[in-house]
Amino acid sequence: MTFIEKLEEIKPYIIPEENPKCLEDGAYKQTPEQMAIYKQYSMCINCGLCYAACPQYALDKKFMGPAILALLARYNRDSRDHGKAERMKIVNQEEGVWGCTFVGYCSVVCPKDVDPAAAIQQLKVESSKDYMIGMFKPD
Amino acid sequence: MSKRKPYTGESKRKPYTRKLPLNWWLKQIFYTKYMIREGTSVWITLYSLILAWGVLRLSQGEEAFNAWLAALQSPVAIILHLLMLIFALFHTITWFSLAPKAADLWIKGRKVEDKIIVAAHYGAFVAVTIFCLVIVIL
Numbered sequence: 361m362t363f364i365e366k367l368e369e370i371k372p373y374i375i376p377e378e379n380p381k382c383l384e385d386g387a388y389k390q391t392p393e394q395m396a397i398y399k400q401y402s403m404c405i406n407c408g409l410c411y412a413a414c415p416q417y418a419l420d421k422k423f424m425g426p427a428i429l430a431l432l433a434r435y436n437r438d439s440r441d442h443g444k445a446e447r448m449k450i451v452n453q454e455e456g457v458w459g460c461t462f463v464g465y466c467s468v469v470c471p472k473d474v475d476p477a478a479a480i481q482q483l484k485v486e487s488s489k490d491y492m493i494g495m496f497k498p499d
Numbered sequence: 500m501s502k503r504k505p506y507t508g509e510s511k512r513k514p515y516t517r518k519l520p521l522n523w524w525l526k527q528i529f530y531t532k533y534m535i536r537e538g539t540s541v542w543i544t545l546y547s548l549i550l551a552w553g554v555l556r557l558s559q560g561e562e563a564f565n566a567w568l569a570a571l572q573s574p575v576a577i578i579l580h581l582l583m584l585i586f587a588l589f590h591t592i593t594w595f596s597l598a599p600k601a602a603d604l605w606i607k608g609r610k611v612e613d614k615i616i617v618a619a620h621y622g623a624f625v626a627v628t629i630f631c632l633v634i635v636i637l
Contacts, residue, residue: 362514393608415530418519463533464597481601 363408366424370432370450375443394439401434401479403472410466410476416459423459424450426466426476433479436486448490457483532593539590546583595620 361369381388410426411417417425424432432451436444450456460480467477524530549571556567570576598620599613 391608393605396608396610397605412517415519415523418517418523421516461537462597462600463530464600465527465529465533467600468529475600478600482603485601485603 361422363411363425363428366428367431370424370428370435370447371443372431372435374435374438374441375446376440377442388440390439397439398434398437401430401437401474404431404434404474405472407471409469409471410474413463413465413469415463415465416461420455420459422455424455426460426480427474429457429460429483430474430476430479433483436483448487451483452487452490457487460484536590536593539586542583542586543590546580546587591624595624 404427406427408427410430414423414426417423429451432447435441436447452458457480460477462477462481464477467475470476524534553564553567556563571580595617599616602611602616604611604616
């Protein structure tokens with residue numbers, strides 16, 4: 361998978377709820393607190409420096425990589441988004457967050473302070489929770 | 500208007516594939532520290548095995564356990580334990596400094612500051628150490 365294909369795969373756009381409200385009902389509102397939760401991860405400019413810094417990506421090109429996973433976190437953390445369950449299928453794979461060994465250099469080289477390493481470690485927590493819940497409540 | 504060539508579906512792109520030489524982790528101090536941090540787990544495993552060996556010897560009776568204790572006092576064992584202590588401390592310090600990245604704590608709409616999370620880890624570390632020390636002494 362190329363970078364662009366990976367980018368498409370994570371669905372980097374807001375997936376609305378099942379019955380989205382009508383246009384005449386107005387826009388979806390978001391508080392500054394709700395925005396602060398994802399804003400940092402939305403600053404990525406796709407420069408690819410984190411990919412150049414990541415030895416795990418150099419070893420395995422199937423790994424989704426820092427920028428893609430940070431962008432995935434950006435949409436999963438958005439209060440208006442309802443695509444988390446779909447994206448967690450990607451997160452949970454070896455090519456998802458589990459290909460990361462927390463070298464942490466991606467966050468050092470990032471020119472926009474996106475901190476992909478933090479996004480990935482927090483997605484690992486989410487993935488573990490997903491796994492635990494799946495054990496008791498299979499769907 | 501110029502005519503476009505029909506799309507054949509074949510890709511002409513030649514993506515650059517970065518090579519990773521075997522000594523990649525020696526070329527940059529950040530990577531070297533990372534490899535040492537990962538390598539410390541080998542020493543910690545070794546320490547756990549020595550402790551587990553002691554428990555096994557304890558189950559074999561007083562004589563066996565005393566022999567294990569005596570073996571720990573040899574210079575080789577002391578040097579080995581000092582090395583394991585250094586690596587365990589390196590592991591602890593580097594992991595504590597990375598801990599804020601995995602923590603997603605928000606209080607009143609603000610992210611908890613990194614240094615507070617790191618300080619909390621050191622606080623817990625000291626508390627558990629004192630607790631264990633008290634159990635061993637009493």
